[in-house]
Amino acid sequence: MGENKQGWTIEISLPGTSTADLMGKQSVRATFKLTPQAINAISIVSTHLGIKQKSLFDQLMDDDASLSMIAHEIHSSNIQLGNRVQKTYVLSRKTLLCLDTTAKKFNAPRDILVEYSIQRLLPIIIREKEKHRKRKEILEDLLHHLQNGYELLQKTKNLLGDDDPVFERIRSSVTACESAHTFLDLFVKKSEVIEDF
Template identity: 45%
Template sequence: MVKSNPPFTELSMFDLRGKQSVRATFKLSQKAIDAIGLVAVHMGIKQKSLFDHIIEDHASLDQLAQTIQIRRFKQLDRKQKTFVLSRRTIEALTAISKTYNMPRDALVEYSIKKLESVIQSEKIRHKERKSLAGNLENHFNDVLSLYRDSAMTLGEEDPFCRHLEKLIDHMKRTAEDVDTFLEKSKVLEDF
């Protein structure tokens, strides 16, 4: 008779432990702190997930560690900031830090710099979105004009007019959502 494995094997328990959240404090530049916050808020990603993505990969972190110039890092004006990270991310940071005899702060600082290209790309897209939002308003005004003409010709209770009225209501809600998103994205303009 074959013995079945319990629902949680040692390997899966190890994987779960790696996903545990822990707090860690780093001394980082204000630009790095702003970058992680901006990307998290703008893209709706938890900071912990961002850290997992940019730090947890041992090979990338190892490669990055080889390029860091500690003398330059020490010249940065930095302040303490506490973040929530996964245990696996902390372990990756600690391992690379020990391997290269380098502060974890430096690894985090330069890992966050990878986000700058994402921010610059989003900054360009934000500018394009603002331009397109102007077109959205023009199209809304066209539909509103069509509704007014239709209501004059057919009457407000005509099914065609009622459908246009629903479309206008939907367009108003969508325009409000777009405006809210663009307002939230304004932080990109100053980065």
Template identity: 40%
Template sequence: MEDERERVDVMLVSQTYGADLKGRQSVRTTFKLSPRCIDALSLLAGQLGIKQKSIVDHLVDDTQALHALARDAVQSDGTTDDRVAKTYVISRRTLENLERVSKRFQTPRDTLVESSIERIMPLLREEKRKHEQRKQLQERLHLLLHASQELLEQADAVLDADDPVVDHVVLMARTVQNGCREVGQIIERGRRLEDF
């Protein structure tokens, strides 16, 4: 009796988690998108440090938003001259959701994906604004770095090398230097936003 119950539990768990895991499988699919949308997706993924797959999955898994986009979608006139075929890895569930909504509303998948990606444009504008502010702060950080180096030179000149204050000033100067380098890397990563 207990073996039978255990076998039924295993089957239920297998069915529940099996379907969920199968939906998370990655698949490759190609969309024809505008270069602007391709760039936007790439930029946001790079800026946030996440995979493009995660962004597409998040945008397309929002069924209510996808339905609204499909209802409001402006059908293209059939020309795809400005479109570029781009292959993405997305979850099987995302692809199934996309195809289901596409059929239901008779809206091309490419149009739905393009409209979904358009939803991230305000995020990119916000990231671009932050990037400009980071560049301004970087200028002030360079002044702080220069001041910490001057302070270190002064401490070195007036105190003995084994003085504990010199050790602390060295640590502070090193911390400022490391912070400036890391901020510089963040700003460098955001340089692509400047032309978007």
């Protein structure tokens, strides 16, 4: 390809992008009426896994096949979700279009489509809650290990002195254990939000 007016030379041929593709990635706000459990699920997964809520919505609802299956299930059953709360989220224009198109095509309430899509997070939350429980157990074991390390370090200092190479190695090991304990303690505290689900 030759040189254009800006002086750029493109040596390779790549698939282009369209204005529609770029517009589809644009962020938009959408308000849904959801159960507190659904709102909580989005918040927990977002916080616990460090994933932006917009990315979660895009992952859950930018899939025609899954949305169609959910809409078909909604259409064939009488669903009562009870108390719902109005909540505004940011999602991509493409995801919102996919959601609106599916809702119209199957004559399904958009809020219910969103609610059911969010329920796809439940297995992840259950797995992460179990991992959190195990991490807390490991944290407790690591604390005991660290306390034993302090005792061994003191014993080594008393027997060999603090200028002995063995003392230095054990001190390095205890320092590494302290670092691991600090990391795990912060990680567990950050993840405590999942305990309430």
